Amino acid sequence: MMRINNGILFNNSTDIEKYLKQLASDGASLEYRTYIDCGYYAEQIERYMRVFDKNQILITFTEDFKKNAYNSYIKVLNYLDKDLKPTQIDLSVQNSRSSMLSIKLSKLASKYPIMKAIVPKCVKQVATNISDKLSGDKSEFDEVTRQWLIAHYVSHNAKLGKLTGRDLSHWNK
Numbered sequence: 001m002m003r004i005n006n007g008i009l010f011n012n013s014t015d016i017e018k019y020l021k022q023l024a025s026d027g028a029s030l031e032y033r034t035y036i037d038c039g040y041y042a043e044q045i046e047r048y049m050r051v052f053d054k055n056q057i058l059i060t061f062t063e064d065f066k067k068n069a070y071n072s073y074i075k076v077l078n079y080l081d082k083d084l085k086p087t088q089i090d091l092s093v094q095n096s097r098s099s100m101l102s103i104k105l106s107k108l109a110s111k112y113p114i115m116k117a118i119v120p121k122c123v124k125q126v127a128t129n130i131s132d133k134l135s136g137d138k139s140e141f142d143e144v145t146r147q148w149l150i151a152h153y154v155s156h157n158a159k160l161g162k163l164t165g166r167d168l169s170h171w172n173k
Contacts, residue, residue, distance in 0.1 A: 013148060036152070042159040059164055 048057055058079040065072040069091035077084040154172050161168040 013144075036149075039153055040156050042156060042163050045160070045163060061166075 045057070045059060058076065060072060060075065070086075073089065073091060074086060077086060150172055157168045157171045160166075
């Protein structure tokens with residue numbers, strides 16, 4: 001936020017390139033953090049590895065948690081303490097739609113439970129579609145930017161893959 005408040009904005013690819021040229025390879029020279037900087041995962045992990053032993057660091061991936069939340073949960077428990085026993089925990093997706101309309105509809109449905117039973121499925125689907133359109137699909141952005149980001153992160157993803165022993169080539173698509 002400080003970067004934006006101080007008027008340092010990225011309005012086009014030239015601004016981004018100019019900013020990236022001033023960064024040190026390890027991110028140590030960062031005066032302002034950006035979404036681009038946050039994607040340098042290997043560099044962030046390496047900073048921790050300079051302070052902590054490798055066996056003191058557990059690296060988990062969101063994609064693993066999404067595929068199998070329970071296995072990820074067990075992996076963390078085992079890392080923390082071999083004697084920890086899993087407890088009953090709700091690992092279901094929460095707030096998958098966070099638009100204001102979805103939130104308001106959910107609150108209304110929880111306030112009046114009968115609505116869930118009497119509102120036809122087609123009306124629920126229309127409300128969801130409207131909500132999605134109003135909030136915008138945040139996963140879509142222009143193809144030029146997407147391709148630029150993929151190309152930019154290829155070497156960083158390879159470095160992270162080597163560091164973690166994982167094939168992350170699917171991140172470059």
